[in-house]
Amino acid sequence: MAAVPANAVSGDARHGWSLSPSRAADFLTCPLLYRFRVIDRLPEAPSQAMARGTLVHAVLERLFDRPAANRSPEAAGALIAPEWDRLVAAEPELAALFADEAERGAWLAQAKAMIGRYFTLEDPTRLEPAHRELHVEAVLASGLRLRGYIDRLDIASTGEIRIVDYKTGTAPRADFEARALFQMRFYALVLWRTQGTVPRLLQLMYLGNGEIVRYAPDEADLLATERKIEALWRAIERAMVAGDWRPRPGKLCDWCAHQSLCPSFGGTPPPLPSRAEPDEPDLPALADEGATVLAGSGIARDKDYEL
Numbered sequence: 001m002a003a004v005p006a007n008a009v010s011g012d013a014r015h016g017w018s019l020s021p022s023r024a025a026d027f028l029t030c031p032l033l034y035r036f037r038v039i040d041r042l043p044e045a046p047s048q049a050m051a052r053g054t055l056v057h058a059v060l061e062r063l064f065d066r067p068a069a070n071r072s073p074e075a076a077g078a079l080i081a082p083e084w085d086r087l088v089a090a091e092p093e094l095a096a097l098f099a100d101e102a103e104r105g106a107w108l109a110q111a112k113a114m115i116g117r118y119f120t121l122e123d124p125t126r127l128e129p130a131h132r133e134l135h136v137e138a139v140l141a142s143g144l145r146l147r148g149y150i151d152r153l154d155i156a157s158t159g160e161i162r163i164v165d166y167k168t169g170t171a172p173r174a175d176f177e178a179r180a181l182f183q184m185r186f187y188a189l190v191l192w193r194t195q196g197t198v199p200r201l202l203q204l205m206y207l208g209n210g211e212i213v214r215y216a217p218d219e220a221d222l223l224a225t226e227r228k229i230e231a232l233w234r235a236i237e238r239a240m241v242a243g244d245w246r247p248r249p250g251k252l253c254d255w256c257a258h259q260s261l262c263p264s265f266g267g268t269p270p271p272l273p274s275r276a277e278p279d280e281p282d283l284p285a286l287a288d289e290g291a292t293v294l295a296g297s298g299i300a301r302d303k304d305y306e307l
């Protein structure tokens with residue numbers, strides 16, 4: 001199999017519409033949340049949990065810039081401060097997340113603990129990722145463009161592909177595992193459609209509690225995922241035509257940034273834009289801890305971390 005290019009993109013969309021795992025998760029969780037993020041494009045303030053996820057991801061990406069022998073817990077820990085400074089320089093409002101230095105120090109210590117936990121799950125000195133933060137896109141037969149960013153792509157000498165995603169939350173219960181794996185199947189589908197090969201392994205690394213979830217997909221899995229995505233997109237199109245973006249109250253409402261505008265909490269959504277096309281914007285989403293399907297704010301690039 002040929003090496004996966006630095007940007008794995010194929011196909012020509014018949015329209016400008018696109019879908020990522022994060023936005024698919026938004027609609028599945030709450031159509032009104034999808035509307036707020038994609039149609040209204042409402043801003044969302046960063047949180048400590050989201051910023052910590054972004055920082056941990058950044059450190060683990062930079063770790064593989066070092067020679068293999070130098071990828072130690074100490075080396076990773078030394079990356080935390082400069083990476084945080086870089087994030088704050090890009091988004092100065094992050095500095096306001098903390099009341100004082102003591103709170104910021106405790107927060108950085110939590111990030112360091114997660115990074116240290118990564119080293120209990122695998123040995124980075126034995127790995128040479130083919131890609132990190134890989135942008136992938138594929139256009140389905142319907143013309144729908146799927147897109148996203150993969151944390152890490154490993155390719156064996158035999159050509160077998162492993163998709164790796166870092167999670168700063170904890171591993172889900174067994175009954176929620178399928179939802180967690182949907183994002184990974186989404187990425188596997190995109191790679192299959194662009195490269196013609198089904199990835200050998202999907203690996204979720206939960207740094208919140210030090211667990212790994214692995215899954216080996218097959219073509220039947222990915223065909224089922226494709227059907228689910230197409231059905232989901234048809235539902236989004238129906239909501240757009242009808243202007244019907246209903247809230248779906250649930251436990252994750254506690255983490256939603258838009259409660260004041262939600263009818264379920266006594267709020268009133270803003271008027272729909274005059275031209276409400278479901279063309280997913282370049283929302284800069286964040287890694288999160290716990291409220292997985294509610295990730296998304298103004299710190300990083302459009303990253304599809306959780307479902």
